[in-house]
Amino acid sequence: MSTHVLGGRPDAFTYRRLRLRVADGPDRGAVADDGHGELSCGTAEGNHLVLTDPTVSRHHFVIAATPRGVHLRDAGSTNGVFLGGYRVESAWLETGASIRIGLTTLRLEDGATDVEEPLSPDDRFGGALGRSVAMRRLFAVLPRIAGSDSTVLLEGETGTGKTLIADAIHRASSRAAQPFIVVDCGAIPPTLIESELFGHEKGAFTGATSARMGAIEAAAGGTVFFDEIGELPLELQPRLLRAIEDRTIKRVGGSHQVRLDVRVIAATNQDLRAAVNRGAFRGDLYYRLHVASLRLPPLRERRDDIALLVERFHEQLAGQAAPPSLVEELVRHDWPGNVRELRAAVERAVLLGDPALWQSLSDEAHGEPPAPFPSDDHDASLSFRAVKERAMTRWERGYLSELLRRHGGNLSRAARAARMDRTHLRELGRRYHLLPPADEGDDS
Numbered sequence: 256m257s258t259h260v261l262g263g264r265p266d267a268f269t270y271r272r273l274r275l276r277v278a279d280g281p282d283r284g285a286v287a288d289d290g291h292g293e294l295s296c297g298t299a300e301g302n303h304l305v306l307t308d309p310t311v312s313r314h315h316f317v318i319a320a321t322p323r324g325v326h327l328r329d330a331g332s333t334n335g336v337f338l339g340g341y342r343v344e345s346a347w348l349e350t351g352a353s354i355r356i357g358l359t360t361l362r363l364e365d366g367a368t369d370v371e372e373p374l375s376p377d378d379r380f381g382g383a384l385g386r387s388v389a390m391r392r393l394f395a396v397l398p399r400i401a402g403s404d405s406t407v408l409l410e411g412e413t414g415t416g417k418t419l420i421a422d423a424i425h426r427a428s429s430r431a432a433q434p435f436i437v438v439d440c441g442a443i444p445p446t447l448i449e450s451e452l453f454g455h456e457k458g459a460f461t462g463a464t465s466a467r468m469g470a471i472e473a474a475a476g477g478t479v480f481f482d483e484i485g486e487l488p489l490e491l492q493p494r495l496l497r498a499i500e501d502r503t504i505k506r507v508g509g510s511h512q513v514r515l516d517v518r519v520i521a522a523t524n525q526d527l528r529a530a531v532n533r534g535a536f537r538g539d540l541y542y543r544l545h546v547a548s549l550r551l552p553p554l555r556e557r558r559d560d561i562a563l564l565v566e567r568f569h570e571q572l573a574g575q576a577a578p579p580s581l582v583e584e585l586v587r588h589d590w591p592g593n594v595r596e597l598r599a600a601v602e603r604a605v606l607l608g609d610p611a612l613w614q615s616l617s618d619e620a621h622g623e624p625p626a627p628f629p630s631d632d633h634d635a636s637l638s639f640r641a642v643k644e645r646a647m648t649r650w651e652r653g654y655l656s657e658l659l660r661r662h663g664g665n666l667s668r669a670a671r672a673a674r675m676d677r678t679h680l681r682e683l684g685r686r687y688h689l690l691p692p693a694d695e696g697d698d699s
Contacts, residue, residue, distance in 0.1 A: 270369070291370075336356055351363065378391070433478075438470045454468045483523060483525075502516070519544070565577050565585050581604055
């Protein structure tokens with residue numbers, strides 16, 4: 256992998272075309288290569304390399320060209336991916352690497368030609384910022400995607416800016432003057448989600464005292480954004496698939512087909528390929544959403560952007576440049592909560608206005624339990640804001656701990672009980688070390 260540099264600034268990302276060959280197994284001799292930076296392998300139609308090996312999962316693994324090299328990721332396969340006799344979930348590959356899955360052995364070969372992707376000359380698209388190669392690579396393709404009417408799937412960890420990118424795509428499209436409707440699939444109670452999506456007629460169920468338009472219908476002429484699409488109940492997925500394909504819906508309790516003129520953008524922090532393997536997400540819906548798929552990189556893969564973001568957030572919140580010591584401190588961390596967590600950290604620094612408290616912030620960013628707060632809430636040596644922030648933080652941590660305990664750690668139930676966004680609850684739980692830092696342990 257390499258970058259062309261113009262005037263000290265990369266203007267193109269170049270990588271070797273990816274190629275996989277089946278060296279041994281039922282499909283020996285089969286080859287797949289791709290010039291778009293990603294190759295998927297499995298038994299399901301729609302993979303770049305489709306195998307007949309019965310010991311291979313529908314979606315087994317994916318390899319991708321990144322600025323750091325060729326990366327392999329197990330897509331939640333049943334029998335695993337093996338390199339050199341060791342099972343791996345994630346690995347960096349060199350040309351000639353031998354990959355074993357089930358009864359099949361594959362080899363990563365030299366694709367013989369280079370693929371050059373231009374990088375955007377801009378450091379932003381809409382409200383999204385980034386000067387890193389990863390982000391400018393993304394910014395280069397977003398105008399073309401915005402200019403089309405294709406369905407878009409945004410994949411990335413919590414806090415990477417999926418909603419921001421979805422909004423930017425809408426604003427840069429021909430539908431910008433029409434509605435942008437957001438549906439948080441993880442925050443709507445299961446008993447209401449069908450009505451929320453498709454609407455209902457008067458008398459369709461108890462409490463339906465009048466007809467109501469659903470979110471998809473309300474987006475007429477514009478864009479409907481399904482956030483956390485992986486949380487959509489399995490029984491509703493066929494209805495959404497039909498709505499996307501046929502561009503028609505029926506309200507709950509109704510018989511009239513409503514014609515649709517909407518663009519669909521979906522986002523998820525899950526691996527939908529793995530969800531398809533588990534039977535938790537329909538393969539046909541996945542492929543219908545996967546028309547234009549974009550992965551938003553986490554902050555740890557775009558560290559060049561941290562200082563830029565800190566400066567921008569501080570300017571927005573305080574109206575002045577960030578202190579160099581704050582920028583230096585925040586750049587050192589990986590930020591598992593990504594851009595959202597970083598912005599919250601800058602906001603806390605501005606609110607507290609006390610550099611001595613940044614160390615507590617630093618400890619949390621490193622994943623270390625925060626130091627206990629003083630029991631005295633009336634320490635006059637601190638500012639009013641600092642004391643208030645400490646008291647509020649102590650209360651918030653206690654409330655969330657009891658909330659999660661009462662609901663057995665189930666995020667969806669806890670979020671509904673507290674009437675708060677599930678994603679926000681998960682982030683707070685991780686901030687206070689009440690939940691694991693990664694998605695293991697996260698319920699659906």
